[in-house]
Amino acid sequence: MTPTNPTAPMNPTSEPHKPDLLYSEAEEDLRAAVRGLLADRSDPAEAAVRAEEGVPYDAGLWKALAADMGVAGLLVPEELGGQGASYREAAVVLEELGRAIVPAPYLTSSVVATAVLLACDTGNAEVASLLGDLASGRRTAALVSRFSAGPDCFRLRPGLDGSFPGVADAATADVLLIPTTGGLYAVGKPGDGVGVRPQTPLDLTRPLAEVALDGATGTLLADAETGRAAVRRGLIAGAGLLASEQLGLAEWCLEETVRYTKERHQFNRPVGSFQALKHRMAQLWLEVVSARAAARNAADALAAGSSEAPLAVAVAQAYCGKVAVHAAEECVQLHGGIGMTWEHPAHLYLKRAKADSIAFGTSGAHREAVGKLVGLPAPS
Template structure:
């Protein structure tokens, strides 16, 4: 624990990156099988593996542990397939306690992801406004054209709402509020789409340069699209909101 807290070692939760907090549960019956789409598994020193028997800590590299790098959409966040074949590990918690711990971890991850999505949207809006002020057509800044003004104004409204949702989720997690699951679900249900929309508009409103590899807009779009399924899709979080608010879909 000391090495993990100091950053000398890295632990990774061996669940698919798309797992929502409500979907926390064993990914394997025991320390045998394959888990795909595990974020940052390639650089982990320890894998935390939820199984039907409980939560195990498995050293990597180690006997019976294979980590195969995958090619993700977002190349800045690595994904891997983890295969365990008769691996050995340290039992940290029984099945019930392990599932609770994993659920809390995924909830915190989803809540913090909303702030990342907010950051993506803010960068995209700021960069787009800057570009449309500097880029001229017909001897006028393209940002002065009414159609583009409306699109950027709509993005600004979405970013303001996303900021409120992300900050509410972060506050609920930091204070241990009993409303944290609802706050996180609301933030993810909203911020996910805002990040994608802002990144798409950033690419489009930059015109030709926005479609090139040289401009970083494509990196933000890929991160936004990858984030949109991380810790559950917006749809799964809307379903969680409905259940938490006792308004399930018919």
Template sequence: MTAQTEETVTPDLLYSEAEDDLRSAVRSLLADRSDAPTVIARIESDTPYDPQLWKALAADIGAAGLLVPEKLGGQGASHREAAVILEELGRSVAPAPYLTSAVVATETLLALGDEDGPVAGIVGELAAGRKVAVLAVPFSATAATPTVSGTLDGTVIAVADAVAADLLLVPTADGLYAVGTDDAGVSVEPLVALDLTRPLATVTLTGATGTRLADAEAAGSAVRRGLLAGAGLLASEQLGIAEWCLTETVRYTRERHQFNRPVGSFQALKHRMAQLWLEVVSARAAARNAADALATGSPDAPLAVAVAQAYCSRVAVHAAEECVQLHGGIGMTWEHPAHLYLKRAKADSIAYGTAGHHRGAIAELVELPAP
């Protein structure tokens, strides 16, 4: 293998200066508009979404169009920049339909390759932050299985962020359709979900009409690409969750005293936090590798995504559990945000496939025989 080939296949796990600047802008926005008390107050209301926050993030910062080429009205960036956005959204557990709309739905549409038809118009609206679209599949979906009949009749359960969507991308046996959530024959019924910061809903279509965007074969390929990107960048959100939990736990155990000593000075707690730090560092490498593989169109992207999900989902849950436990009594209260991170981590652990599903995918990709 030549040096040039090695350089081509070596993933870049470091953050660029532009990515660091993007992170600073997003973190500042979320600290101002979506701090812990604000998020807790919003999930107790009828809707957790803040339209002004979404406008600032999607349109003003331009985050919604990161994956969209400039000729279609986007920023012409890559999955690496989108991963930075999701890290920060994970750190704040902000209720924003970024993963579902700006990543999964957008990536699905881009995979159709229609630069002059209705797809281009939809992509432009999403990139500008004027509309939100979600793929009408269960949040746990890992494949492009038609869930609605060709006449746009059927029910899809547990569609993430459907209550915030203007447009549904509906995969059917006949192809992929775009259907407005306000159209006749479309019902979006909110569900009581574990993670209130990313609401789920049941979508029911009864004789609905929509715009056919692609035939069944093209739709299947596009949805697979969208779900792959969603799973890969979800790892970055899980990384953000784990990083916040570790940082907050270290801070709290330094300040909380028992027997006239900071509780963080006790050897047993030091070991637990050191172990968690090692897991978070490894999760960062896995998440960055997945984002870089998606950004470069690497043939190893499915493997990188499967590895990231198999590892990062467990780390996020472990970090959130440690955060709750090491905060003691205050960590069990509704007023402290630890429960938001635990619920988001648990919900994310089954999104776009469980860790077990992704371990099975790894085994297939590396041709590892079953025991």
């Protein structure tokens, strides 16, 4: 597959995009490489312990992913130090990170923040330098916006002052991207006038923090109009690829539940042979297959710069979040007593699914967006 340009404009007058939902050979090779690395280096149980100790991220694992394997630079053009791939490849990485609920700033830094910067003037030396650093894994960045804010719900502050709660990965990021009415700024941390106070999230593997700015100084990356458009593009990309993370999470929950119900016996029979449980898992399989189609359609539309990308993203988020929650709930319930314990990772998947279900907008907000985009707004 020829890589597409992540910054390609969404042209409303372009020809209708023909989606390709299949995985290419290169994408399957990428999946195998990421899955192999995570199988050797990632352990959900250890992630839970690190999160409780206030160190959610494994620096060695992030270096192996971002720098050694180069996945942090998938969306960055080669001339800026990246891999020159597309959202399709980044979506494959997120599927695998979701399967292993890996604590890593990939979604917030390598997708959202990178997409915001790519929508700015990449000829700007500061923008190009920051993109190069993000692509190499030397630094990470976080967009200062509520993790729950959708593409059309983020707020612009008048300046580099005030409090910004609920910012994902702000505590671990090296650079903060702050959209204001005066433009988009990059603020380094730690620094004068910048305070980050960790908050207690439901999902301990993706930390949230409150960013407090008091007369902070930053580097202007884009004017107000460009910055607003760039932030919206970044949030659309984040919402679209979050669906792939939710897909990976749901797939793991289904596969693990099927495996467990084949092994656990009652009345000298595997519990998975009971008709009631068969029906529940069959229903979940149908939902996961549909989620895969929705997530792949969103990634493909983003990769192609299609005018239908906002609609594809809204459809994916309206559906995939609920599937991930359902899959995680079934995983806990069908594992019986062991599924309710801290030692089994099922609770981590449920918490990630619940937290993701309101990230970048709730499913209800995305359903409303679908209605507006197709000319069928919900009644007021």
